[in-house]
Amino acid sequence: MKNKSIVGVYLDGRNLIAGKVKKGEIVKSITKRVDYNASEDYLIEEVINAINEVIDDEVMGIGIGAPSVVDVEKGIVYSVRQISSWKEVHIKDILENHFNLQVYVNNDANCFAVGEKYFGLAKNYENIVSLILDIGVGAGIIFKGHLYSGTNCGAGEFGSTPYKDHDFEYYCGERYFGEKYGLSSDVLYQRALKKDKIALAIYEQYGRDIGHLIMSIMFTVDPEVVILGGSIARAFPFFEKEIHKTLKTFTYQHSLKKFKILHSENEGIAILGAVALFYDAQNITLKK
Numbered sequence: 001m002k003n004k005s006i007v008g009v010y011l012d013g014r015n016l017i018a019g020k021v022k023k024g025e026i027v028k029s030i031t032k033r034v035d036y037n038a039s040e041d042y043l044i045e046e047v048i049n050a051i052n053e054v055i056d057d058e059v060m061g062i063g064i065g066a067p068s069v070v071d072v073e074k075g076i077v078y079s080v081r082q083i084s085s086w087k088e089v090h091i092k093d094i095l096e097n098h099f100n101l102q103v104y105v106n107n108d109a110n111c112f113a114v115g116e117k118y119f120g121l122a123k124n125y126e127n128i129v130s131l132i133l134d135i136g137v138g139a140g141i142i143f144k145g146h147l148y149s150g151t152n153c154g155a156g157e158f159g160s161t162p163y164k165d166h167d168f169e170y171y172c173g174e175r176y177f178g179e180k181y182g183l184s185s186d187v188l189y190q191r192a193l194k195k196d197k198i199a200l201a202i203y204e205q206y207g208r209d210i211g212h213l214i215m216s217i218m219f220t221v222d223p224e225v226v227i228l229g230g231s232i233a234r235a236f237p238f239f240e241k242e243i244h245k246t247l248k249t250f251t252y253q254h255s256l257k258k259f260k261i262l263h264s265e266n267e268g269i270a271i272l273g274a275v276a277l278f279y280d281a282q283n284i285t286l287k288k
Helices: 038-054 091-099 108-119 168-172 175-179 184-191 197-220 231-247 271-283
Strands: 005-011 017-023 025-033 057-064 070-071 076-078 103-106 128-133 137-143 144-148 223-231 260-263
Touching: 005 038, 005 108, 005 223, 005 271, 017 038, 017 271, 025 038, 038 091, 057 091, 057 108, 057 271, 070 103, 076 091, 076 197, 091 103, 103 108, 103 197, 103 271, 108 128, 108 137, 108 144, 108 223, 108 271, 128 197, 128 231, 137 168, 137 223, 144 271, 168 175, 175 184, 175 197, 184 231, 197 223, 197 231, 231 260
Parallel strands: 005 057, 057 103, 128 223, 223 260
Antiparallel strands: 005 017, 017 025, 070 076, 128 137, 137 144
């Protein structure tokens, strides 16, 4: 079964990404800019078209990740962030009826988590939290080697935890850079690369905020490792030091002796994560 091909589809709020994966390698992929303000039917058709561009007779299943709360069993996505028309989409039934293949659906952060577990930095860990630092903050939890989604696929919504005068979603996502400093994360990153003092100071404060987010995660989940991904995470070298400084104030220092914070640089992890949904649901174990 592990030699069969799986198609992974990932909607990240900006792009529609699809790829065919065989033996843990992406053998074909596409990335499409789509109008996420378009109608529900139009966007479903775009997903189908993207799958058609990478699918072939070898494919035995499809995994799809979307930035939303998901009924994993029924494959329904609810109130998809950044896709205003997707209020309640039975995407599993739609795709299974169209392609006559098994389809597994989960949210984007959970895709990232299982992708790192099966194909990335988390292969040798059993208890993991992955954080997507992007437009907002998403988190996926791996517990005892498998994805933990909670009763309503809502586990890991650490971004909604109150913090300062708002929540972690605000202070740790792109929105904060724009509203507080009038900068996009891309512009901020480019300025930091040029050693701009203001940009570097912004990242230092950001590192402290991420440090507090990780402490909140440590209190509730106590993972072996936290893996950072998403567009903001590429700036990890600029805020890593402040994260560790902040963690020195954590109540249970013993818990941090083996704890690690890693930065994912796998550009294909979105597709691999969607594919890993299939493996996780089928209880397929890949060789390390």
